[in-house]
Amino acid sequence: MTWLRKPWVGPLAFVVVAFVAFSLPPYLTGDRVQARVQSDWGPHYPLLVMHVVFASVAILTSVVQVWPWFRSRFPAWHRRTGRVYVFAGVLPAGLSGLVLGWTTPFGPVAAVSNVLLAVLWLVFTWLAWRAARRRQFRDHRKWMIRSFVLTVSIITNRVWGVVAFLAVADRVPEAELPHVVAGISTWTGWVVPLLLSQWWLERRPVRRRAVAEQRETVPV
Template structure:
């Protein structure tokens, strides 16, 4: 079966669904404590809920969008889900993330990272959308891969946060620890996936060229 040629689809889908199922419910309770709201700024919590809910839509739909078998088998649904990804996912989540990222209580390092992430997320997604509308599907795919890397960066953000805590908990003053961990995890969370995505985009054409050269005439 052709979909089995992409064995990463199943594990990725499992991780994304499990992450959303675990992370989303606390934000829907209306309880700021359960939602782990760290800011006293009034609009922070409703904007955080919008960001989390819409980002959940983005990450769930994005997994379907990058699945080659689904794209090839159901192109009409690929286009419909793509609209959901952009209009109900990235656009509201990115705008809300831009505001709450600027208002973060975790210091200037995390603030710059959050704002830059939101700007790049919105920009890459818009460029992917524009390329698709112009039927420049090769460019659309490249920008969509970059957008996907930033969409799933919330998962790697959590991983880096745990690693930073384990490494720094005994070496950084307690008062400085939250901002230090936030600064490390926010930057590493999205820059590393984006660099990997860019490396993959630049490497794959070279690999195909080598394969063509080794095929006997």
């Protein structure tokens, strides 16, 4: 089967589904106490529920969007899930994320990171959608990869959170620990994957040019 040639699809789908299955249910109960982020600001909880629900739509549909076999085998459904990803996922999740990021209870360092992440998420997704509408599919693919990386950065954020906690737990006063851990994990959670994805996008054309130049130098 051709889809088996992309062995990363299965593990990626498993991790994403498991993450959503663990993260989403507490926000479907309507109980503020079960929210993993607490705030005294009145609109915080409904905005948080909105953000989590629509972000779950975005992260689930993003897996389908980057699945090469599905994209080539079912182009019409690829376009349909793309619209769901943009308008029922990233757009509402990103807009609510802007407000939540600015009002985060974890301090100004995390706030700046969250707001910048939300802005870039919206911009990258819009550029990917615009490129697809203009049938500039090479640009669409690049912007979609960047959008996808920011979509799944919530998962890497959790990983970096554990690393940051283990690194600073014994060095930071207990009262300041949540802010320090959040400040580290919110930045590394999306900046590191985005830089790696950009390196990967830039690396492939360079390799192709190098191979072409090498072929040109081979005597006939």
